[in-house]
Amino acid sequence: MTTISQTAGRSLRPSSTGGFFSMLAQGAYALFNSLERRSAIKTLSDLDDRALRDIGITRSQIEDAVYGQVKAELTRYL
Template identity: 50%
Template sequence: MTAQVLKQHLCERHSFAFWASMEMTMTTISSAAAAPVRSSMVGGLLRLLRVWGDALATYWVRREAIKTLRQLDDRTLRDIGISRCHIETAVTGDLDLELVRIR
């Protein structure tokens, strides 16, 4: 049934005045297509590589800091507020300085 025939049928059958003046048009609803799976996989791989790169860079910086602190003498370490056995935990940030005060 076409729109014109439907309009005429409604006007005759129900005799509503507004049906005569009403214009029927058809609309389509369009939605964007889903993103291809490949691009999300590439994005996930790039995020993973970035996370690994950041972790590797952090590891290298921490190892260099530990190496530098180990080259210091005990007196200098005491002035900083750490002892030789706490160098690694101090570099990683796990050391609670309130608990390990050196006298």
């Protein structure tokens, strides 16, 4: 008697739907991060210069602070 395996003809490569959902999740994550950064930039831009000085940044450093690009003059205060 001969036994035929059900998996003998299946490919070992990952399914294309897994790749699709992974790319969809990455896109959603990137969109969420972008919206969060835009919100943070708007919130910091709405602050007056004194409040920004209390935080340790100037108006020209808002985007750098939000994107995590710490300047040399900021690191000496940390």
